[in-house]
Amino acid sequence: MSRRTPIRSRFQLLAALLVTVVQLPVVLVLSWLTHTPVPGVFALLVSSPYLRQLQSPWHSTPPALSTYLALGWWSACLVFDLLMLPAWLAVRAGAPTGLAWGLAGAIAIAMGVDAVLGRPRLRKRVVRVPGLPPELEGYRIGQISDVHCGPNVPEERVASWVARLNALNLDLVTVTGDLITHGSSHVEAVARALGGLRAKDGAFACMGNHDYFTDGEHIVRSLEHEGLTVLRNRGVVVKRGAGRLYVAGVDDTWTSRDDVERALAGRPEGVPTVLLAHDPDLFPQAQARGVELTLSGHTHGGQLGVPGVRRLSLARLITRWTAGLYRQGRSWLYVNRGVGTTGPPVRLGAPPELAVITLRAA
Structure with missing residues (x-):
């Protein structure tokens, strides 16, 4: 079994930390809304396969379903992170909680899908x-x-x-x-x-x-x-x-x-x-x-x-x-x-x- 290079290991660790920061607010909000740990388990299952095969910032194996799923999910999380403040302000202004957070989630999912599958x-x-x-x-x-x-x-x-x-x-x-x-x-x-x-x-x-x-x-x-x-x-x-x-x-x-x-x-x-x-x-x-x-x-x-x-x-x-x-x-x-x-x-x-x-x- 070949040993990982230090550069690859450091890059994978950095990538894991970055995507954890991106996902954490989404996982916390979804766990709060659903009262279950399911969002955290989902994030782990989606992220792990792609992170394991990363080699460097510019090289990876040919994309598979797990690649698009992970990148789409992370993209949606990043958009949701940016929409959390407007959603919270909308709720504070009297908008229904489900509507505000649901709209933020729908926008995030749509942009996440487009980020990985968008046609030119x-x-x-x-x-x-x-x-x-x-x-x-x-x-x-x-x-x-x-x-x-x-x-x-x-x-x-x-x-x-x-x-x-x-x-x-x-x-x-x-x-x-x-x-x-x-x-x-x-x-x-x-x-x-x-x-x-x-x-x-x-x-x-x-x-x-x-x-x-x-x-x-x-x-x-x-x-x-x-x-x-x-x-x-x-x-x-x-x-x-x-x-x-x-x-x-x-x-x-x-x-x-x-x-x-x-x-x-x-x-x-x-x-x-x-x-x-x-x-x-x-x-x-x-x-x-x-x-x-x-x-x-x-x-x-x-x-x-x-x-x-x-x-x-x-x-x-x-x-x-x-x-x-x-x-x-x-x-x-x-x-x-x-x-x-x-x-x-x-x-x-x-x-x-x-x-x-x-x-x-x-």
Whole structure:
């Protein structure tokens, strides 16, 4: 029998303490309401199987029913913790006790289920571009980001997201980095799935930091073998009649491979530009060079945040550009929350998404 590593044991202990803190208020309230120890026993039975198989913050075994049950339960507990004060105040104000606590519980359960089983939302946004050629009026650009193909995201799921984008009959489709979680085990799988992307003017990709958690050249070769154009500090001109669009991509910032100036070196004067940059912190550089639209990912919207308040998420720890659409002057940035996850397959208050950006003349 192999002995656990000290790092793994410490991580499991820390995770157990964290989920105990999250669950304890819920268990106490439910035990008080039901006058039984059943909530505590339930919490123990749900939590133990998942905690035992944890290896590190980013690695675990492929998810099973116990994984989704534990993560959904913990997510619901966290939401319920936040709703306890409003529920208590409602009771103090004269609301029926059962109604107040029951409504808090229903909201918590609904959000817990959505956190682990939620289907990617389709976000549609309009970006107005000064001097947009008439031929590009209404031009639709699809974006998929942060796929993180691996134990938590199999090839079949990626293929289902690809099918949703293909059904939209897009003009252009983009993939903005972090295609895998780590290692080489899922490189061919994600390349096969993303190779199914179809759009009138093609499919383009840029690299993310996770794509260098293995041999980055291997990923590039696999993607291009499946028909995607990988843009690493370079760009191409896409033509639609007499109208032209410059599509460029920047390489990874975390490994210092990024070069915005090189990516834009081939841009014809006066041609609108779409820049694929996995890291949204490159937006100020793009704006300084007059890039009309930058498409990014990387943040996952925090993976844990307050619904509808993009400033209140874990993404604020790494960037000011957390999620959604931003504008500075004539330059726009769209930060995609992505479809996969880093670490546990759970998203609370930061649902996965696919995006479609429509270009309109300013």
